Amino acid sequence: MSSTNHVHETEKGRSAETENYNPRTSDPVSYQRYPSRIANPGPAGLFSFASTTFMLSMFNVSARGIHVPNLVIGMAIFAGGLIQFMAGMWEFPRGNVFGATAFSSYGAFWMSYATIFIPASGILAAYPDPQELNNAVGIYLVTWGMVTFMFLLSVIRRSVAFSALLGFLTVTFALLSAGSFTAMASVTKAGGAFGIITALIAYYIGVSEMLAAEKSAFMRMPLGVLSS
Template sequence: MASSTTTDVEKGGIQATSPQEVLGNGSALPVSYQLAVRPSRIGNPGALGLFSFASTTFLLSLYNFQTRGIKHPNVVVGMALFCGGLAQLLAGMWEFPRGNVFGGTAFISYGAFWMSYATILIPASGIAASFTDPKELQSAVGIFLIAWFMVTLFLVVATLRKNIAFIVMFSFLALTFLLLAVGEFSDKLSVTKAGGIFGALTSFMAYYIGLSELLSSEDMAVVHLPLGIIPKRVAPM
């Protein structure tokens, strides 16, 4: 959800106040580009967003798998509102000033997902109670999950030029949404449980990437977790 850099301004590696100083090109840059490139001292919010996403996804995935006989996911509401929702929303808003459009889009999108999903589960919202036919409610939730499967599929395409860890995580997440949607449409518990398994795998990948982001943000970090960087192709001359 967010890519780390080795020369972040907040690490003290670059002490620049202008685009020209950052790139070392004097005043030859176009005015439009000078306005677009602004060094940021905002710390990397990637670990916050990924840990929040992973924790909430892990919790709901265990409920979907009916771990320890749990059949009602309502305990996830608090996590979905404040951890998966608010924390990711804030992480996404901090990603945009850093120039990370992918990270900002992903964090804010899934923060909105968790907030909207929590709203469905809150009795006071009246959303679930407005459906008198349980089948109709399942179909509505299924369509809701299909919409997020589509969003995640688009993000999978965007990860193809990032790294292997992101590709695996978003692919697992897309499968999670798809399986949960099919489980709602077909009313088959086995399919929903399969979605819970892939959701747990997604959360483990998010934890791994989040830890990698956190360690790479520390100057004195001893351990660095590889993400499987995909080398960029150089256009032939």
């Protein structure tokens, strides 16, 4: 083989190694600056987020007469928290800034949320006044509502599915924070209803990305990509 052909084959192999799939659109892209063979962690992060959100939202709407959300603690630490945070860390070497920031942020959110309800943390015990506790939780939820809105700004012109996901999640945070401030169960239940819709959208996107990554008998479900 001539040296020219050898260089050509080498470059071809290098290109194949750096080729990956855009986790937002599943279109082939080349991460020349951050070559990586790491699989798309998006489905793992999305399923973990969706499952934890669905469970907590079912509790918020008092499904089956459940009013105490403490069972979500383990789910929030390990699924919504740890798995999502790890998904965010795996997105960094893939060059996906949005995925890395969103997954790691929401992973931290779920772990911090779970910590509130762990008795050993002393957080709940530090608020003898129930209204003061409600106000503190309300501010906590408002903060994450603002973060979610900022994430929405980065995808609103790119993907219908992700715009819907973050749009419904923003409304969910707004309703839950309002319910916490006012102590109105009906507002919290409305937030739970929007949270259920948010979880179902996250499931849809997770299935779509997993079908795009694997050879399956089912066609990939569209995400409504608007622009690159």
